[in-house]
Amino acid sequence: MSIHPVEPLLLPNNQKATLIASRFEDTWTKLRAFELTSYKACVFLDTDITIYKNMDRIFDTSLPGDDWIAASHACVCSLDHDSWAPKNWIRKNCGYTPLQHPSALEKGTPVPPSSAPPDTYALLNGGVFLYHPSEALWQAIHHHFLTSSKFSAYQFPD
Known part of the structure; x- marks a missing residue:
């Protein structure tokens, strides 16, 4: 395991976020994981993820291309009936x-x-994903982040 401190990645000053909850304010910083271009493959883990057994075999997962990620579904059960959750976020x-x-x-x-x-x-789920970082991929992601106006519209940027 390696720890790589990073600076927060926030929306450019001319963009106002429309987040559903303030806890998403610095979610964009996760994109900095793609800066780790000295690695062939990486697994991003949020700090609230608990690992119960060795997961090395995740690195054997075949992806259609090096610019793809592997991730699980986001949980949208909203079992707590959060007032901010969209109406279609139900168990079924x-x-x-x-x-x-x-x-x-x-x-x-x-x-x-x-x-x-x-x-x-x-x-x-942006809390756990497998990816293959590269300088070209990071540059494309970072450029899109800095120049697209779409990011300010995301209510759930995770």
Whole structure:
């Protein structure tokens, strides 16, 4: 494990964030993980992630290209019925709902082909992801972050 202190990555001064909660203010700093260009593959872990067993084999995951990431679904159950959660954030629309324990710990549960998954299935958990950093990828991400006006519209930037 290596620790790499970084400066916060915040929206450019001319952009105002429309965040649903203040806890997302510095979420953009996660993008700095892509600056670690001296590594072939990395796994980003939020500080609230707990590891219970060796996860080295995650690095064996094959991705379609070096500019792809592997991540799990974002949990959108909203079991606490948060007032800020979108109306479609309900248990039946959560990617984790169809999972069966303990088999889900070793293999995912595919979305049934007979039905289109809810839009919430496209949301990724930004707390754990596998990626292949490169200078070109970091430059593209950073340039897009600094020049796109879309980031200020994200309510859930995680």
